[in-house]
Amino acid sequence: MSFAATLLTLYPEMFPGPLGLSLAGRALERGDWSLDTVQIRNFAQDKHRTVDDTPAGGGAGMVLKVDVLAAAIDHAREKRPDCPVLAMTPRGRPITQARIRALAEGPGVTILCGRFEGFDERIFESRDVEEVSVGDIVLSGGEPAALMILDACIRLLPGVMGAASSGVDESFEGGFLEYPQYTRPVEWEGRRIPEVLRSGDHAKIAAWRKTRAQDDTRLRRPDLWERHGGVRDLSASGAQQDSEE
Numbered sequence: 001m002s003f004a005a006t007l008l009t010l011y012p013e014m015f016p017g018p019l020g021l022s023l024a025g026r027a028l029e030r031g032d033w034s035l036d037t038v039q040i041r042n043f044a045q046d047k048h049r050t051v052d053d054t055p056a057g058g059g060a061g062m063v064l065k066v067d068v069l070a071a072a073i074d075h076a077r078e079k080r081p082d083c084p085v086l087a088m089t090p091r092g093r094p095i096t097q098a099r100i101r102a103l104a105e106g107p108g109v110t111i112l113c114g115r116f117e118g119f120d121e122r123i124f125e126s127r128d129v130e131e132v133s134v135g136d137i138v139l140s141g142g143e144p145a146a147l148m149i150l151d152a153c154i155r156l157l158p159g160v161m162g163a164a165s166s167g168v169d170e171s172f173e174g175g176f177l178e179y180p181q182y183t184r185p186v187e188w189e190g191r192r193i194p195e196v197l198r199s200g201d202h203a204k205i206a207a208w209r210k211t212r213a214q215d216d217t218r219l220r221r222p223d224l225w226e227r228h229g230g231v232r233d234l235s236a237s238g239a240q241q242d243s244e245e
């Protein structure tokens with residue numbers, strides 16, 4: 001069963017784009033995931049194929065028309081009724097690794113990419129669409145956001161990543177950032193790989209990694225630390241005898 005990605009976009013040529021290469025590209029060739037693009041403009045209702053109009057109330061830019069969006073969404077949903085529809089918008093709920101994992105475990109995803117000033121709000125009132133943001137930045141279009149989300153899903157599909165385990169230990173998976181990584185040479189510009197990583201003592205290595213993951217999360221991402229009740233986690237891990245000592 002292949003993961004079905006459907007993109008609703010004014011720029012179908014942007015796909016698969018970078019997802020045609022490397023891990024995701026090989027997975028696409030193998031059929032681990034499939035790609036379908038839907039040109040939003042094909043659902044324009046007039047002979048000029050208009051997809052946007054000026055914002056009600058005035059202001060800069062153009063807004064994607066609700067009738068066009070609804071027709072495009074309805075078309076995609078008819079073809080893939082089992083797939084959730086995500087709309088890319090900075091006003092949406094910030095995407096998380098947990099949501100990515102849930103999507104990757106499902107049948108696929110349909111992603112609506114905005115352009116210009118974005119969507120007529122009534123699309124969200126009238127259709128079951130999940131508004132998703134990829135961070136507190138403003139892109140010129142939803143396509144790069146969709147590529148991000150797809151990339152994150154595809155690498156989790158069965159058989160896509162080399163080592164089956166390499167998804168579990170990573171940043172965000174346990175509520176923490178990943179510990180820092182090193183590789184040879186052992187010494188470079190006078191800097192050495194931490195001795196513990198060369199000790200061969202697996203318990204010590206695991207303890208060091210856990211401590212660094214926790215410390216780095218607390219210092220770099222106090223928001224993540226708070227959200228996962230970092231202090232409580234630290235004492236819980238102490239009880240399991242694998243804390244920082």
Ligand code: SAH
Pocket residue numbers: 087088089090091112113114115116117118119132133134135136137138139140141142143145
């Ligand atoms: N006027 C809007 C921004 C529109 S940017 C606002 O201020 O909220 C144009 C399109 O790019 C959006 O419709 C959306 O599809 C996409 N986009 C921009 N930033 C994004 C983000 N952080 N996350 C997801 N999509 C984004």
